[in-house]
Amino acid sequence: MRPDFIPEFAIVGHPNEGKSSVLSTLAEDDSVRISGTPGETVICQQFPVIIDGREIIRFIDTPGFQNPRKILHQLQSFGDETDDIIGAFRDRNGDNPEFREDCELLLPITRGAGIIYVVDGSRPVRSVDRAEMEILRLTGLPRMAILNSKDAGTDFLEQWKDEFRKCFNVFRVFNAHTANYAQRIELLESLKNIDQDWQATLDTVIRAFKKDWAQRNLASASIITEMLQECLAYKKVRNLADSGDAESMQADMLKEYEKNIRKIESRSHHKIRSLFKHTVFNYDLPPRSILHEDLFSESTWKLLGLSRNQQIVAAGIGGAGIAAALDAATVGTSFGLFATLGGLAGATWAALGGKNLARTRILGIPLGGREIQIGPVENIQFLYILLDRSLIYYAHISNWAHGRRDYDAGKVDQKKDTAPGGYVAQWDSGARSICNGFFKEATKKNGSSQDAVAQMKDFLIAQLQKISHSEDVTMM
Ligand SMILES: Nc1nc2c(ncn2[C@@H]2O[C@H](COP(=O)(O)OP(=O)(O)O)[C@@H](O)[C@H]2O)c(=O)[nH]1
Ligand SMILES: [Mg+2]
Structure with a gap:
């Protein structure tokens, strides 16, 4: 041949x-x-x-x-x-x-x-x-x-x-309707046995498929890492005239801040979707996916990211009293990531960096006048939530068979999509220390070290391989 x-x-x-x-x-x-x-x-x-x-x-x-x-x-x-x-x-x-x-x-x-x-x-x-x-x-x-x-x-x-x-x-x-990457490769492997003369050619085909998949994982890890950097460092600054209403301006800016972060996130998801060649049909996500919830919604923040106990440990101030205070803070407070919480519960949340995603600051600026600044992000839970949402999205899109065009009514299988609590709550301390290093770097004023970023990317590649059932393929 x-x-x-x-x-x-x-x-x-x-x-x-x-x-x-x-x-x-x-x-x-x-x-x-x-x-x-x-x-x-x-x-x-x-x-x-x-x-x-x-x-x-x-x-x-x-x-x-x-x-x-x-x-x-x-x-x-x-x-x-x-x-x-x-x-x-x-x-x-x-x-x-x-x-x-x-x-x-x-x-x-x-x-x-x-x-x-x-x-x-x-x-x-x-x-x-x-x-x-x-x-x-x-x-x-x-x-x-x-x-x-x-x-x-x-x-x-x-x-x-x-x-x-x-x-x-x-x-x-x-x-x-259900075959994933690993099953496609298995099928090609058995195709090799149809004729000895076809074996070498099909080996080349399989190698190309594997390399292509590894490249997509690499590209996805880069897309996610860049999105995280962009979201965490994102800030909005506006001048406030002396006569200006600081409160209403802050409210406007928060809305805009959220809108832009949502845009950065959804752009990254879209890129991943194109990488996996889902370009024609807009079937995106299973009906009950947690990703239908808004990035800043209460359910997203309750179900994804680190668990409550993990957040307490991460903040280094554990104890039953604080857990109780956390409950008090969650119950009966109208949810808003930027809400100012009063009383003991609020103080505890603030100590944990709880619901305060990013601080709004009113700063004096030269030549008089004032400036309002929102961002960068101060709460590491936001990193974990963005990570969870990216991985859930990736799991869905990389395992979705192209031959399946919609969801059969009543037969919704969501096994891979909605692990309660997402992925990150399962991570060990090694993974969390990579996230910590990355968070510090991404939110620092003049973040320069590329080590933390490279570590995050490598870590993500391994996670993506796991989720998409693929093996490590040495890049050529
Ligand atoms: N539930 C289910 N339906 C399938 C599957 N494969 C094909 N179908 C459905 O069967 C019908 C015919 O599929 P199609 O691929 O067009 O068949 P073809 O005429 O042999 O090309 C379509 O309505 C498909 O959605 C499958 O694996 N599971
Ligand atoms: Mg046909």
Whole structure:
């Protein structure tokens, strides 16, 4: 096989079995058309996977088989007449409208494309399926079968496996709606076994996929680190005329401050989403995701970041009295991150840096007049909350299969998205000391040390690898 050979796989099967969904997930391409109406695809369409500007592998979406029994009958009738029975079939039936889609689906096969046969494994095997599988066997081409079960349940799994054994070199269970990075790689690994001649090429493909994923994790860690730096250091300063109303100006500035921080955060999420090639559909987050809550809302601040006890320990002034005071502060106070809290509870919160996210200062400035300044952030919990939200977002976007376009009503699975308390509450003291160092650096007036920033980035890369089930790949 030539070194510049680009492997090509035709995704074939009966209409509506999930061919396009499997292709979309495998190629991470959400421009692939998926439809609940059978028979919408009438021509083949190519979907190349481009990595670093180079085509690495190509998948072909095909129309479903229309007349598998008739095709098989004709193929069998050729006997020894020809070695190229598929070509002969197309020559004979090319002008026959009855076989238009069948001829189209067989086209990539005449070019020698590898075959990926997709069936919905949640239903029993039928005789048309046997005919389709036999046609594919007669092509003699490298071929694999995929069980893409639309419903959970394994009642027919053994039945399908028995049939596959007769006609395919390799078969695998692969779910177009739930497959993640690791499962895509597993599928490509098994694809290597369809033919010895394809092994080296597919090894190159797998290496490219892994390297690309590692690069995305690296880029995501940079995006998150930069966003954190920007949010933590962000400040607003405005001059206050002598006659000005400091209070209303402060209120306006706080609104603007929050708005800008939200913008910085959502811009970073958007960049991560593009990295993971979710560009067409705006399905973003599961309906009950904590990320639907506003960054500055009470529930976000209660559920994410360090737990209450961890905050007490982090502040170094633990004790039952303080825990009680914290409860008092949380209950019955109208929530506002910048709210001034009165009494003992308020004083305790202030001591912990509790709800005071960033101080508002009224400063005298030269040449008279006054200045109001908000920021940079003083409460490290804000760093933890931004981290949690970034990691939750990353978990969602990096594990979301491209073939799945929306949430089935009533069947919302959120297993990866809503770990109560998020990720950071699980971190050990080593992780927290990296966060501390980073926080100090990012909020310092003239932060210069790049060490703390580099440490945060490396730490994040490891976290992202864990979340996306990927292994460490040495960058080349
Ligand atoms: N629940 C579920 N539905 C699926 C899955 N794969 C495909 N579908 C649905 O089945 C229908 C047909 O899918 P499509 O990929 O267009 O099938 P094709 O005609 O074989 O290309 C669509 O409504 C898909 O959303 C799956 O793994 N799980
Ligand atoms: Mg289709």
